[in-house]
Amino acid sequence: MTGPLETGAPVLELRGVTKRFPGVVALDDVSIEVRPHEVVGLIGENGAGKSTLLKILSGVYQQDEGELLVRGAPARFRGPRDAARAGIGTVHQEQSLVGSVSVAENLLLGAEGRSVRGGFYRWSDLNARARAQLAKIGSAISPTARVNTLTFAQRQMIEVVKAISVEDLPDRTVDAEPVVVFDEPTSVLAGEDLETLFAQIERLRTRASIIFVSHRLDEVLRISDRVYVLKDGRCVAEREPGAVDTQELYRLMVGRASTGQYYREDEQGTFDSTTADADEVLGADGLSLRGRFADVSFSVRRGEVLGIAGVLGSGREDLCRAIFGAEPLDGGELRVGGKRVRFRTPADAVRAGVGYVPAERRFEGVAMGMSVAENILLADSSAVSAGPFAVPSKRAALVKQWIERLRVRTPDPGTDVATLSGGNQQKVVLAKWLSSPRLRVLVLDHPTRGLDVGAKEDVYRFVREMCGQGLAIVLLSDTLEETIALSHRVLVMRDGRVAAHFDAAPGAKPTQVDLVEQMV
Amino acid sequence: MNTAVTTRATTGSPTAVPLGRRVLDAGPVLALVLLVVVFSLATSRFFTLPNAASIANQAAILLVLATGATFVILLGGVDLSIEGVMATSSLVTVLLAANDRNGNHLGYVAVLVGTAVGALFGLVNGLLHTRLKIPSFMVTLGTGAIGIGIATVLFGGQPPQLLDDGLRAWGTERIAGMPRLVIIAVAVLALGYLIQKFTRIGRYILVIGGDEQIARLAGVSVARYKLYAFVLAGTASGLAGAMASTQLGVGDVQVGSGQLFATITAVVVGGTALTGGRGGVPQTLVGVLLISVLANGLILVGIDPSIQRSVQGVVIVAAIAATAWTQRHRLRVIK
Numbered sequence: 001m002t003g004p005l006e007t008g009a010p011v012l013e014l015r016g017v018t019k020r021f022p023g024v025v026a027l028d029d030v031s032i033e034v035r036p037h038e039v040v041g042l043i044g045e046n047g048a049g050k051s052t053l054l055k056i057l058s059g060v061y062q063q064d065e066g067e068l069l070v071r072g073a074p075a076r077f078r079g080p081r082d083a084a085r086a087g088i089g090t091v092h093q094e095q096s097l098v099g100s101v102s103v104a105e106n107l108l109l110g111a112e113g114r115s116v117r118g119g120f121y122r123w124s125d126l127n128a129r130a131r132a133q134l135a136k137i138g139s140a141i142s143p144t145a146r147v148n149t150l151t152f153a154q155r156q157m158i159e160v161v162k163a164i165s166v167e168d169l170p171d172r173t174v175d176a177e178p179v180v181v182f183d184e185p186t187s188v189l190a191g192e193d194l195e196t197l198f199a200q201i202e203r204l205r206t207r208a209s210i211i212f213v214s215h216r217l218d219e220v221l222r223i224s225d226r227v228y229v230l231k232d233g234r235c236v237a238e239r240e241p242g243a244v245d246t247q248e249l250y251r252l253m254v255g256r257a258s259t260g261q262y263y264r265e266d267e268q269g270t271f272d273s274t275t276a277d278a279d280e281v282l283g284a285d286g287l288s289l290r291g292r293f294a295d296v297s298f299s300v301r302r303g304e305v306l307g308i309a310g311v312l313g314s315g316r317e318d319l320c321r322a323i324f325g326a327e328p329l330d331g332g333e334l335r336v337g338g339k340r341v342r343f344r345t346p347a348d349a350v351r352a353g354v355g356y357v358p359a360e361r362r363f364e365g366v367a368m369g370m371s372v373a374e375n376i377l378l379a380d381s382s383a384v385s386a387g388p389f390a391v392p393s394k395r396a397a398l399v400k401q402w403i404e405r406l407r408v409r410t411p412d413p414g415t416d417v418a419t420l421s422g423g424n425q426q427k428v429v430l431a432k433w434l435s436s437p438r439l440r441v442l443v444l445d446h447p448t449r450g451l452d453v454g455a456k457e458d459v460y461r462f463v464r465e466m467c468g469q470g471l472a473i474v475l476l477s478d479t480l481e482e483t484i485a486l487s488h489r490v491l492v493m494r495d496g497r498v499a500a501h502f503d504a505a506p507g508a509k510p511t512q513v514d515l516v517e518q519m520v
Numbered sequence: 521m522n523t524a525v526t527t528r529a530t531t532g533s534p535t536a537v538p539l540g541r542r543v544l545d546a547g548p549v550l551a552l553v554l555l556v557v558v559f560s561l562a563t564s565r566f567f568t569l570p571n572a573a574s575i576a577n578q579a580a581i582l583l584v585l586a587t588g589a590t591f592v593i594l595l596g597g598v599d600l601s602i603e604g605v606m607a608t609s610s611l612v613t614v615l616l617a618a619n620d621r622n623g624n625h626l627g628y629v630a631v632l633v634g635t636a637v638g639a640l641f642g643l644v645n646g647l648l649h650t651r652l653k654i655p656s657f658m659v660t661l662g663t664g665a666i667g668i669g670i671a672t673v674l675f676g677g678q679p680p681q682l683l684d685d686g687l688r689a690w691g692t693e694r695i696a697g698m699p700r701l702v703i704i705a706v707a708v709l710a711l712g713y714l715i716q717k718f719t720r721i722g723r724y725i726l727v728i729g730g731d732e733q734i735a736r737l738a739g740v741s742v743a744r745y746k747l748y749a750f751v752l753a754g755t756a757s758g759l760a761g762a763m764a765s766t767q768l769g770v771g772d773v774q775v776g777s778g779q780l781f782a783t784i785t786a787v788v789v790g791g792t793a794l795t796g797g798r799g800g801v802p803q804t805l806v807g808v809l810l811i812s813v814l815a816n817g818l819i820l821v822g823i824d825p826s827i828q829r830s831v832q833g834v835v836i837v838a839a840i841a842a843t844a845w846t847q848r849h850r851l852r853v854i855k
């Protein structure tokens with residue numbers, strides 16, 4: 001959606017900002033400006049410099065060269081506090097609220113000011129101030145509510161309130177409407193919550209300027225008045241949504257044309273719908289887990305992708321974890337390779353040839369602090385062992401092979417995986433499973449979450465390759481589009497039960513509407 | 521606060537707290553009630569006024585210790601120096617008050633100094649923990665041993681007798697049927713509650729225990745408030761050491777023997793999470809009463825004293841299992 005373009009002096013301006021880290025220029029002569037009441041989109045692949053730019057805006061980093069101007073006056077932020085005082089508030093990607101205390105305490109944390117006298121809280125004053133902040137965006141959330149009793153959407157609303165509350169700081173250096181930076185706010189939202197957020201941004205723009213960072217191009221186009229494209233630390237383009245489409249943005253961002261065969265549907269293998277069950281790799285009959293899901297049956301054949309669609313609370317996340325032995329099953333039968341299995345722990349699942357690529361990559365996918373090589377060999381080191389001993393030469397060869405095959409961009413196999421970009425970390429997670437000779441089933445739990453377009457394409461390519469090698473894949477995805485495009489069959493869950501099965505052969509895919517009708 | 525505004529504000533009420541969580545929060549209170557009922561039925565000597573006073577007396581020192589320890593545990597830390605601090609404080613207090621070892625006669629000032637010694641230990645704990653970034657577990661294990669060492673030197677092989685009648689009275693006499701130590705303990709409890717609920721120190725300790733990184737990014741001086749928590753705990757241990765001395769009438773290295781276990785148990789059983797950010801002083805009161813009622817009741821119903829410690833051990837494990845029950849998960853990482 002494009003609002004009326006405001007003119008007027010920029011509220012925030014970066015001029016020729018450069019930031020270097022040892023061995024890399026994170027930002028190279030970047031100039032951008034934000035005008036009053038404008039929503040400015042900022043897009044770029046992982047590693048393009050988005051987060052460095054945001055950290056300079058929020059005072060976490062200082063630029064090496066170039067100028068930062070707030071309302072035309074040069075500013076230098078020595079810490080997050082300075083940025084807040086200059087009226088720049090950030091809605092962080094990971095929520096930054098403390099669950100153990102109240103909404104009011106969170107909103108005014110570190111800025112209690114007159115609400116604390118002589119070390120003592122004046123609760124009525126603090127709550128009244130918080131209520132006034134909440135009222136700014138029309139929220140009726142109680143300031144005394146403990147944050148950990150709120151829903152995700154409510155918490156995000158409080159994040160927004162917190163970000164704009166910088167305009168009320170008693171020691172502010174700029175007395176004007178704030179600039180609110182949204183750092184990839186949509187990567188963890190879906191459906192209704194997403195619409196709520198967009199409505200909030202629309203309302204917010206009447207009283208603030210907004211920088212919206214995302215890697216979902218359609219969203220950026222929808223919400224922004226202007227879009228800046230970052231690539232390799234440089235600002236390579238500035239566009240207005242009316243004059244550009246996602247294809248062009250994509251090309252600018254990645255530096256090559258989108259193939260249009262984004263999901264490689266032409267590489268999707270076909271199945272004769274009468275294929276005998278002999279080809280089944282993963283089978284389920286009447287799986288149930290009390291309170292989560294019940295009577296779920298499906299079958300995944302060699303080289304097949306089964307997509308599981310459903311809203312939050314449909315039970316698909318629990319199902320997916322149960323397949324991997326991370327949740328117990330109350331009833332039903334699970335088969336791998338035609339043999340009945342019972343997984344008491346994930347280790348049982350791994351032994352049976354089931355791999356799991358978790359949604360929480362940073363916490364459950366890669367072991368931070370360990371090297372790329374160690375991570376790749378984490379799940380199964382049997383191929384590089386002689387008895388209980390690891391054979392270094394075999395290890396090195398296997399690791400090298402997978403780094404090359406998946407094109408993991410790492411200086412060397414000994415590099416700490418924490419230093420890699422999200423896309424490369426995900427490749428390490430995939431390599432960890434693919435390098436196991438036992439692997440027969442791979443559960444992909446939101447495999448492209450938080451990845452940029454280029455890295456997503458890589459993941460899609462691997463999915464097709466893995467199918468070609470006869471793996472059975474269970475896919476839970478962030479978007480329906482991805483689910484439909486990648487899957488051979490789609491299973492829709494609603495309230496813990498299977499609501500529908502769809503065939504999704506290339507050229508005969510169900511539409512998103514078909515699925516949504518069954519989801520809600 | 522304007523009523524109309526309040527009504528409107530609460531209409532955007534958050535989702536209900538899950539039932540399991542609510543049962544869990546009420547769990548310690550229910551357990552306490554259950555224990556009281558069971559012991560009352562088991563023996564007629566339990567539910568009497570004199571026995572209530574006796575339980576309160578036994579609970580007094582533990583309540584002071586546990587109130588202080590609550591702040592450190594709310595941070596996600598732990599203070600293991602309790603017994604060592606009590607020992608040093610006990611010896612310092614007795615040796616400064618009228619005693620059979622030297623000519624000192626400082627009276628209440630002796631208690632003040634004993635308590636201040638505890639605060640000093642807390643300060644050292646906090647500084648080592650925040651400046652050198654050593655886990656509180658290791659720091660306080662070390663300083664606790666130092667406390668025992670200092671006390672042993674002061675002890676000199678023979679327990680110094682406390683001869684100050686005024687101080688002795690605090691440990692032994694009653695006011696209106698209530699042991700005087702209980703009055704001190706209740707005052708400490710009230711102070712602890714006040715700190716937790718209404719002061720920046722108390723609120724920030726909760727915030728830091730909930731998420732240290734967020735506190736830091738909001739410009740909260742995390743190290744300072746951690747330091748305060750350790751000073752509060754140390755002060756409580758110092759006071760508890762002096763209290764125990766007035767009760768025993770001697771300065772003793774062993775004055776705090778067994779109190780560390782009881783304190784941590786009481787705080788955790790009450791419902792304050794060892795991981796920090798959840799619980800508080802009211803919960804600790806319940807925990808202290810639970811431990812004290814259990815100890816008292818087991819004696820009255822004639823359970824062999826030698827297995828009482830084991831019973832307490834069973835209780836703490838069961839209580840912690842109960843608090844962690846809703847968070848059980850096959851992939852949960854426990855260290």
